[in-house]
Amino acid sequence: MLKHTAVPGPWTLHAETPAPDADAGVLAHLPVTATVPGTVHTDLLAAGLIDDPYLDRNELLTPWIGRSRWRYETTLPEPSSAERTDLVLDGLDTLATVTVGGVERLRTRNMFRSYRVPLDPADGAGLAVTFDSPWGPFDDLDDEERRAFDSPSAHIRKMACNFGWDWGPTLVTAGLWRPVRIESWSVARLAETRVEVRAEQDAAGWRGVVEVGVELERTTTAHDVGLVVRVAGRAADVVVPAAQTAAQVTVEVPLGEDDLWWPRGSGDQPLHDVEVRLTDRETGEPLDAADRRVGFRSVEVRREPDADGESFAFVVNGRPVAALGFNWIPDDCFPHRVTHDDAAARLRDAAEANANILRVWGGGLYESDDFYAQCDELGFLVWQDFAFACAPYPEHEWMLAEVEAEARENVVRLMSHPSLVIWNGNNENWLGWDDWGWKERLGDRPWGERYYLEVLPRVVAEVSPHAFYWPGSPYSGTPEVYSNDRSRGVVHLWDGWNEQGYQVFLEDRARFVSEFGWQGPPAWRTLTDAVHDDPLTPASEGVLHHQKAVDGSLKLSRGLAPYLDEPTDMTDWHWAMQLNQARALTFAIEHFRSLRPVNMGSIVWQLNDCWPVASWAVVDSAGRRRPAWFAVRAAFAPRLATIQPRAGGLALVLVNDAGRPWSGSATVRRRGLDGRVLAEQSVTFEAGSVASATVPLDPALSSPGDPAAELLVADVDGAARAWRYFAVDRDLAYPAPRLDVTTAAPAGGDVDVTVTTDAFVRDLTVHADRLGAAASASDALVTLLPGESVTFRVAGGDPGVVAGLRGQAPVVRHAGDLVG
Template identity: 50%
Template sequence: MTYRPLHDGWTLSSDDLTGVPASVPGCVHTDLLAAGLIDDPYMDANEHRLTWIGRTEWTYRTIFTWSPDEHERTDLVCDGLDTVATLVLNGTPLGSTANQHRSYRFPVRHLLREGGNELVVRFGSAYAYAEERRAALGERPGAYDEPYPFIRKMACNFGWDWGPNVVTAGIWRPIGLESWSRARPAEVRPLARADGTVEVRVRAERTTEEPLAVTAEIAGVTAEGRLDGRTGLLALRVPEPRLWWPRGHGDQPLYDLTVRLGDQEWTGRIGFRDVELDREAFALKINGVPVFVRGVNWIPDDCFPSRITRERLAGRFAQATEAGVNLLRVWGGGRYESEDFYDLADELGLLVWQDFPFACAAYPEEEPFRSEVEAEARQNVARLTPHPSLVLWCGNNENLEGHADWGWRDRLEGRSWGAGFYHDLLPSIVAELDPGRPYWPGSPYSGAPHRPPNDPARGTIHIWDVWNREDYRRYAAYRPRFVAEFGFQGPPAYATLRRASSDEPLTPDSSHQKAIDGQAKLLRGLGEHLPEPETFDRWHYLTQLNQARAMAFGIERFRSLMPYCMGTIVWQLNDCWPVTSWSAIDGDGRRKPLWYALRRAYADRLLTVQDGELALVNDTPEPWAGELLLTRLGLTGEPLAKEAVSVHAAPRSVLKVALPRSVAVPDDPAHELLAARFGGGRVVSCYAEDTAMAFAPAEYDAQAERAPDGYRVTVTAVTLLRELAVFPDRLDPAASVDDQLVTLLPGESAVFHVTTERELDTAALTRFPVLRCVNENVTP
């Protein structure tokens, strides 16, 4: 077998443009941007000026040379076409496509010429296709007035409450010529279990009916067989395999598997592990061990996928693992991710929950959609089978809830809406091709079609009354089994906002805001927790801080319910562009204050005050024991009452300790604090909201000095400093800091390590607006 990529010499044209150099893989937006023909869609209001791109027909064209070889077959292999495409080779049509989520293969040897060959890929308007199908099949309700349910394309391309409307077109994954003879492995599906067994199912495409030798080899164990038809099965057993575990539970050994079919070879890496799902409680077990999910929702990291490199994914995954995350939920409004994504998850022990790409809408089940959905599901389930990190297939995001609770039934008037996909087609494909992994029809879902989908007592729930209507303390009213979505907004880092906006000066409206009534919700969300901001700088810090506090409050509440509650998946880890959103990592890859709060809330061991109790969450295999010191303090740091309690939290458990009255009840809530110290950690809690506390204006001594990789900023509190943070990106957009949101009692010190390659003004590192706290002594 030989493979030749066809990635060079492409040009892009439309009715108004010709001969634009094109990159493959890539898309129209990135080609036009590289040619200087459009402004960056992510900057200012350019998104709205560029919607014509998604309503235009585009043609990609290249000339390549070819020489005959010894093989019998040559195929044009298209790993990803976005989306409505017609392919023509040397003037002869090859076929048409209408699905971004699958690959295509066309036999072309009979059309190839020695010497020059012309390949043309014409992309129709995704909008025109979707709107035509909508007119034929009838309207379907959804979260947005866009036709995304009528085309098998990344839904969030049409805009979301965190993302831009950039309806792309292009050859977005590799394209090339593959030549082969006799047979090729069209599909290899290894199903590995914790007992060391591996069942390798092989499906062949072949030009001969002669029997073919097929072998599989792993860890020195070999199985041999003969393929008489199109499919075959080989069974192997590795004695005493090292098990693959999620991070925090063990190691992630991966084994090389080689499958040979005739003279063709397939290689991949697998891990030995079992996964189970308790369908009533919705709890995951890996190798028989319950795993509390500390998860984040993952959206496409860029609207233009060809810009997402393995290095970029590795950086984002490192940010996730450093924050204590153990699961990524690949959300249903995006796409099936790249091999790099799942390979990295395998290596790092990050569990993957994979939604099928359906989100927030009723989807038609008529043709051609049913066949397209079946084809894409079969391809991607088979493709992802080897990955031990993948532990759950989920039918959709919020479509079951939409049908049950959002008034869709009356609007549908009997038309199909996707139920046949989620309850029939998709589970049957998973059962056939990937029987070792559980399937769940959608999220939220309570385990049975007749139950309310968003029932906290069963299955998964999404919590969106907080942020949309309710104060974040409403999280305390919930007692869920598993929270698969909940979130709170905050703006991006200052440097990200500054890069994305030409406004001078910056204002809260300088940041992209796609959520309905989003700016007002940000301010309402401050509630009684934090003061109303008078300036942009105060708005930026306080709304970021409020996002961090809201999510920490919810996570700590739900973790304290373990094992009744066995998972939280925060909305969301990442952004695809510079925007005010629910993310912990902004669109430029910078960590927001939420990330630092997430790292504390998702730590292996957590102290949290809950309903008059102190909860010790011990998500480690070792007991957590010692003396818990509880102190009621005045704001000037003097102790008013002390209690010491011997505690012992068993492995993978939560211990709740009732607060003695002497520290639970303050004499004057506005002037007192609760401090809890245990195991080298310390938690400081106010008895009243910050706006009711009698904080003194912040006084401190701060010094900055050079360090090997940047600067060391040391802050010593004279008065209490509430939620102290350093924002070095205001001085150097590439600078970062190791910690944020630290409360210091009078006389205490904190050291912040700033990483930068630039020379910075040390005085600027120690004052407003770089050094911040809630009770900062700054006149607006």
């Protein structure tokens, strides 16, 4: 049986060719003990030789690391008695030379692939892996090529955001970022195992189909082997003759409705074990095994012409699914540090925000097996980008070959996951061609189109023929139509953040939005744990260093200006910018969802952060939920009531993304901020599944007597209240509420904080991180009418500190704090 053995180490890290500006103090202490999986940065950090690059401006002390040549060394264990022994390197970042016993055995230039080196007892036991600077391929270009292809990440198959992004630092890594092991085997092994799983329906009902294709690697021992596949109580087997290196087995499983895998919110996620076994036909001994955990579902992306253009909608098991979710970036700049529990916490954040889809963004990684397994269990749909982002990519023959090998390996690895529903060619490269001046700059040079229209779709079709491939995000469906065309395909909407303010979202009737967002600062404690400026201001050096977006601070200010005067106090500035991020996301999501079924997807940029930074994330790098997270949770509710502008006035729109029809009654009232009812309308409604119902409102409701002192509120059966204001915050006559704050300690160590108000209060929020590093609140952005109350459960805080809360800023905030 094939035997796996981790290379035990110890490993040591050496600076083989330091950059000219290398830190002499660091070099004097080398070599140091290294960790595998790991990176040079984290090894130096663990040895106490560099300061944490996530803190203050320490990042600026580290560029030399990425421009140096590094060597990892260890000793291999004694070889086994098997016919073959291989060194398997699951992830090399990135320009690596592998030597065994002083003899070069491998050169690599792709972070996204694994590698295998056959070993021989005569090779010797010394293993060295040397990493050249990832900047090298870009630095070696002539001036003309560097101007044409100006992104370092385009010349190396490496995580693009390592070179810096508008939310991430420039920490150009090198190292063995995934495990290194020894595999010993005899006769034959499973060199590739493709498991494609689907559900099919006919007049007799549903059935599951499992198709297993394998490629074998054999030793010189030539005889037949057996391949057996078992799943859900069914089995099939074939004999693979001695001269054959490929085989295919199909198993069919009868299914009932309860056996189907559904996206979260649409049904359950039953999973089944697929066992693939390779045996020696002469001796009956097991040779190799591959197991998968699968779910049966059918998936299509429905694209049909209609009055608004062409639809783009996921259909799972024959039912349309409204996709609501987040873009996912690497959860750490050093991905080997992301544990099962880290991924579980972020996925829990997405699940509890009512999301059902995650887009794994192309400037990052093909994520770990564990990540996709957790998505399977939680019922997320996964949109997987190939690793191309925001750059023209040259089409050198070596890179074409690398991309094909990378794509094949990752499609094979991930194709069995029921969560994975779309392969996407790239992030924003079609947009770059259309809008960013690439055509003029590149002339007739190839820029990557061949990857997206030839190589990648061919690999997907060959390896996983029932999978859906899409050439880009955004993309309209054809290169002949503008890539960000709102009437078809998928779009990215960034005009609001970059230029026009979030009101511009109202102008879009996009079919599927795969990126949109608004920026804000991280939680106060996350910011102050990372930045130690004195004084701490919106323009202090450390705060600005943790703002990576071009003109990010200016855009924050410009986006706030229509609604509120920008505070000069740091605490108020922080609250105002967090609040505005939440408002922008609520505004956009409710608008897109009100277009149902014209719009069938809203994927927010972004869920998570990789370090402490001002960004578009709704959960910061410390795992703290920003107010924007609570805004998205409310806006993603399966049943949503929202008041939207429609021709001639306002309308109550009831959006039903649940799996069954929704009917009921609603009462919409125009009220004064003092609580008085000024006009009222009661209505009934019916909204089908994954559909919306629009109820026009009477002019008496839509037309205020005093815009500064009135608002609309809708109380709806089966949904949270809907609010609409007739004036922006600056112009609203916010009363000065008296907040009565009481606390109680239920069992379990949590504290209930109840806030009662004597006046209208908008977006009431408890900033729990100010009550303790581990403290979190159950809700935020709560709006109350006079005399109403709300209870926030605070977990993880010191009960004594929480009990002493008296409703004062900066812990308890509301929108009215920022006016006047």
